[in-house]
Amino acid sequence: MKKQLIMEKALELFAKQGIEGTSVQQITEHSNISKGAFYLSFKSKDALVLALIDHFMEKIIADIDLVVSELEHVENPLYKYYYVTFESFLKHSDFVNILLKEQAYSFSEELLMKMHYYDALTEKLILTMIEKIFGNQVQFIKYDLLYCVKTFSRMYSELFLFQKVPMDLDLLSRSLVEKTNLLAKQTSIPFITEELFSMFKKPLQENVTTEQLHELIDKVIPEMDEENIEKESLLLLKKELEVSSMSRAIVKGLIENISHHPQCKWISYLLRRYFGF
Template identity: 55%
Template sequence: MVKKLLIMEKALELFANQGFEATSVQQITDYCGISKGAFYLSFKSKEELIIELIDYFMKQFISDVDYVVKNSKKEELLSEFFYATYRNFHEHSNFAKVLIKEQAQSLSEAFLLRMRNYDHMLDKTILTMIEHLYSDAVEHTKYDLVYSIKGLVNNYSGLILFNNLPVDVDLLVRSLVEKANILAQHVTIPFVSTEISTLLLRPTDEKVSKEHLIELLDQKLNEFDESIEKESLSLLKQQLLEPSFSSAIVKGLLENIRNHPHCKWISYLLRNYFEL
């Protein structure tokens, strides 16, 4: 596990400087100080390494944003959404930079499919936020708002990441909240119809089965020594097998694990499974 994480870290530095296509497995192994054989013990190919990096970053991002949307007070929701977004971009700036660049250039079908899947998850989270914030007032323009808010996030992220601008995050968030609210209040001509939205917001994150969740929990339990995270994971598995805890207790258990980088995705999946 340690060697695998080292390869991911070092490869990311090369990808950030050179891009995916221009970086070879040989360059990665030289930079890591390991043999090609050691690389292929961890990853079958460079593409598999890239997919794992995408999964790691996007799972952290989606789970953080989803938690904010479902747990923030209405009056703070939009600003908390933008804070969570830029916090993730800042913490993973190297990979965020690569993703923004490569999405426009990559011809890899696996890369594009993976990103499209996570993109749809983000669309649905933003739609949930918009419906909660503005309700019926944006019934005919809510799908346009989804893509407008995503556009603000992507464009300002690129502006900051590729120009190394000093960032006053509070000012940035206030500015984006104002823009989003103006769009919500004054846009009257929708482009994305309900019919188009059913194609764009296609189902990608159907409810994960109980059996699959138990399998994932078993994997996580093997990764941890005795800790509050391990105890909470064990109790959540028990809840799946024989439900007996109240919603408040399940929420508390999820809260115990959600900030651990290796538990964010399982907490996201469980939160959706338990509909919390």
């Protein structure tokens, strides 16, 4: 609870005066705690920023991953992707705004690696979506299309965050679907080849251990309501991590059961990666 309080109060200060312009002293005063209490929760201001990045990026990535994992069951998957992406950005606009504005902040190597990690996760999800929707039609231009989709998301987010243009999610999503489809159908001269992409793509370490998953599950279960399908599914998945006894279809179904639960979105994302879905 104390960590959550510090993160909330720090976010308020970062939004007003930037990360670099905010000191630990100001954060402790705004949180009404001592410096000692702050350092019991976070080793430094950079560690606090890392925790904020994890907190919000896990939510954004999990929202997007859920859409990509369900594309086969969605009538207009590209529209759904754009709509949920911008909806998630809006939901966490204070944090996104800070990150975009603080590009000049002298991030440590650890902070930069953290941001590159989530950027690489985003790229992987977009590429998966492109391959699912367009298939062989974009085999030779899929990496160009990846960066077009990624740029659409970033540039339009900046437009709304910095210029305060009202965001009509439906209109924006339909407009970007049209643009993306045109690029997919009309582009004939690729610039980014698979070889070039492999040269500058960011390294991605996604390995998650059973111990890490157990720790996350044990943290979430006490916070969930009394017996319900999500909690029962999570308990069964925890057992499956210990002793594999269920078919892949059942495991996939159990993960789908928890995917929409607000406290389980990141866990469901990690479980899909762990079991190879």
